[in-house]
Amino acid sequence: MKDSVVFMASGATAGAGVSATIGTMGLVGGFGGVAIGMTPVTAAGAVAGAATYGAFKAIEEGDAKAFGAIGMGAVGGAYISSTIGGMGLAGSFGAVGIGMGTMAMAGGVVGLGVYGLYKACKPEPGQRMAGAIDAFGRMETKVLEMDAYTQALLELDPVFAEDIWKQKFADLEIEEELEALKVKQQQKDKSTANYQSDNQVYSNFEKPENQTKTITIESQPSQTWKCINILKGHLAKVTAIAISSDGQTLASGSEDKTVSLWDLKTGKHDFTFFGQAKEVFAVAISPQGKMLVAGGFDNKISSWQVDSKALLRPFFYPNYTYSHFGFISCLTFSPDQKILASASGDKTIRLWGRYTGDLKRTLNGHSDTVWSVAISPDCQTLVSGSADKTIRVWSLSSYKQPQIITGHSNWVTSVAISPDGKRLASGSADGTVKLWNLNTGELLKTLDKQLKGIVSVAINPNGQLLASADRNAVHLWNLHTGQLLGTLAGCSPVVFSPDGQILVSGGKAGTIKIWRNQFGVKTTPFESGLSGEWWEILGVEIDADINRVKLAYRQLARQYHPDINSSATAIAKMQAINQAYEAFLQKLSQGLN
Numbered sequence: 001m002k003d004s005v006v007f008m009a010s011g012a013t014a015g016a017g018v019s020a021t022i023g024t025m026g027l028v029g030g031f032g033g034v035a036i037g038m039t040p041v042t043a044a045g046a047v048a049g050a051a052t053y054g055a056f057k058a059i060e061e062g063d064a065k066a067f068g069a070i071g072m073g074a075v076g077g078a079y080i081s082s083t084i085g086g087m088g089l090a091g092s093f094g095a096v097g098i099g100m101g102t103m104a105m106a107g108g109v110v111g112l113g114v115y116g117l118y119k120a121c122k123p124e125p126g127q128r129m130a131g132a133i134d135a136f137g138r139m140e141t142k143v144l145e146m147d148a149y150t151q152a153l154l155e156l157d158p159v160f161a162e163d164i165w166k167q168k169f170a171d172l173e174i175e176e177e178l179e180a181l182k183v184k185q186q187q188k189d190k191s192t193a194n195y196q197s198d199n200q201v202y203s204n205f206e207k208p209e210n211q212t213k214t215i216t217i218e219s220q221p222s223q224t225w226k227c228i229n230i231l232k233g234h235l236a237k238v239t240a241i242a243i244s245s246d247g248q249t250l251a252s253g254s255e256d257k258t259v260s261l262w263d264l265k266t267g268k269h270d271f272t273f274f275g276q277a278k279e280v281f282a283v284a285i286s287p288q289g290k291m292l293v294a295g296g297f298d299n300k301i302s303s304w305q306v307d308s309k310a311l312l313r314p315f316f317y318p319n320y321t322y323s324h325f326g327f328i329s330c331l332t333f334s335p336d337q338k339i340l341a342s343a344s345g346d347k348t349i350r351l352w353g354r355y356t357g358d359l360k361r362t363l364n365g366h367s368d369t370v371w372s373v374a375i376s377p378d379c380q381t382l383v384s385g386s387a388d389k390t391i392r393v394w395s396l397s398s399y400k401q402p403q404i405i406t407g408h409s410n411w412v413t414s415v416a417i418s419p420d421g422k423r424l425a426s427g428s429a430d431g432t433v434k435l436w437n438l439n440t441g442e443l444l445k446t447l448d449k450q451l452k453g454i455v456s457v458a459i460n461p462n463g464q465l466l467a468s469a470d471r472n473a474v475h476l477w478n479l480h481t482g483q484l485l486g487t488l489a490g491c492s493p494v495v496f497s498p499d500g501q502i503l504v505s506g507g508k509a510g511t512i513k514i515w516r517n518q519f520g521v522k523t524t525p526f527e528s529g530l531s532g533e534w535w536e537i538l539g540v541e542i543d544a545d546i547n548r549v550k551l552a553y554r555q556l557a558r559q560y561h562p563d564i565n566s567s568a569t570a571i572a573k574m575q576a577i578n579q580a581y582e583a584f585l586q587k588l589s590q591g592l593n
Contacts, residue, residue: 224539225488225515229267233260234510240282240493241504244289247497251292252512253280259294271309284331295328301342313357330372334379343370349384363394365402372414376421383424385412391426405441407434414457425466427454433468445482455492461500464567469494474505480566485559534580553581
């Protein structure tokens with residue numbers, strides 16, 4: 001019995017380590033979504049340990065009962081898969097599918113674990129396998145007791161609790177320092193490289209039949225966007241971000257089951273809303289900035305008054321204590337703020353009265369989790385992206401059968417509509433971002449840089465810039481040409497401020513990163529050019545060396561040269577960039593004389 005305890009304890013420890021490293025996970029599928037914390041992962045590790053012990057005993061004794069246990073477990077796992085349907089495991093690491101083969105294998109491991117406990121209990125002659133099964137229940141009780149004991153320590157021993165929180169924040173500080181050093185080293189390496197200008201020219205939205213090839217461009221750090229602030233406060237991954245229409249307030253939702261409000265300009269933390277039963281996955285602020293809504297793995301949509309911080313009405317499905325039958329994956333208000341749209345793991349989209357909180361309509365059609373929804377500027381169209389690999393375009397006036405757009409080979413995780421309502425951007429777990437004609441559904445371009453699974457996409461209010469994010473990086477693209485403009489050291493989610501000058505992204509270890517456009521001026525289509533000192537326009541320090549300045553100039557030229565950028569302001573901006581570079585060369589020649 002002693003050696004079996006070693007196997008199970010080692011497995012439990014490994015499970016706890018995996019949970020601590022990855023963070024909170026969720027099991028999603030046709031049944032909805034279920035959050036998975038440290039306790040079940042620890043228990044799973046103990047089961048794996050028991051299975052390992054059972055395997056050793058089966059080999060040592062040549063006991064055929066082990067194969068029977070494996071077979072029974074595998075059949076059970078396959079039955080669960082066939083009953084529930086497709087599933088996926090989602091978390092900070094991204095998302096992976098779980099098929100019938102995987103479920104059968106998992107069932108086999110559980111069966112072998114039962115056999116291992118059966119051998120560990122050393123049954124008397126005639127004793128049945130039921131004793132080992134009962135041991136599983138006792139083992140789970142012990143794991144839960146240990147979890148409760150840890151929580152009690154945190155509540156009863158303030159010194160012990162303080163040490164844990166200090167260690168959490170110390171880890172945040174160390175991780176940010178390491179990331180800053182990494183970015184600095186990358187910039188140093190890039191400054192010594194010899195960059196060649198890219199002469200490839202793309203027309204403004206070529207015909208779909210000419211887009212059989214994807215656009216692939218080498219990644220490079222962006223010199224036009226600079227991280228000006230890192231917000232710290234959440235104790236787990238930030239999963240959702242929203243900005244008020246006046247650009248003053250930032251809302252963030254996290255796996256730590258809280259929603260926070262921040263002053264976007266100063267970075268000061270304003271308030272934290274507690275009370276969410278499980279991880280928060282979606283947040284939104286109404287167009288007038290008065291209401292904040294949030295939802296997540298507790299299947300509920302909660303709302304608060306932004307000014308007073310008071311709890312407002314819940315959004316409940318009729319005769320039901322929840323908003324959806326699955327987890328809430330996305331929330332968005334219509335621009336006229338008449339409706340709130342919610343997407344869910346129950347495969348549906350629901351439209352709620354923004355003022356009354358009443359359910360107006362449920363949109364059915366997707367065959368798997370709906371990950372994202374977006375509403376057009378004219379409030380006539382809703383677009384949804386789903387784990388069924390499709391995009392659906394719904395009419396909010398007629399509610400007729402939606403147009404179905406296909407093309408992605410994996411989950412469609414995020415959708416965004418351009419400010420003019422003509423283009424649609426979609427991000428997918430297949431590692432691509434696709435640009436579509438929203439009216440016709442025609443594919444315009446595929447942006448592919450051998451990216452990892454895309455989790456979030458956002459379009460700048462000026463309609464010129466697209467941001468896509470995975471769990472490791474944020475990529476910036478020219479929305480018209482599909483050209484990769486740069487890469488930021490952030491992660492999903494991403495959102496632009498209403499004036500387009502601020503980009504907010506997720507960061508490591510529960511942080512939020514604030515990025516500012518280095519030009520320091522608004523980039524609306526009505527603006528004619530740039531202003532400022534030469535180093536401000538080029539986005540460098542005043543004492544930057546010649547290689548750094550040349551690199552910044554080349555990257556800006558690749559972004560705003562009229563042969564590449566067809567926007568109305570590109571010529572004026574390119575002239576300002578040239579004048580800034582000429583001012584630098586003049587300063588350089590004066591220094592040499």
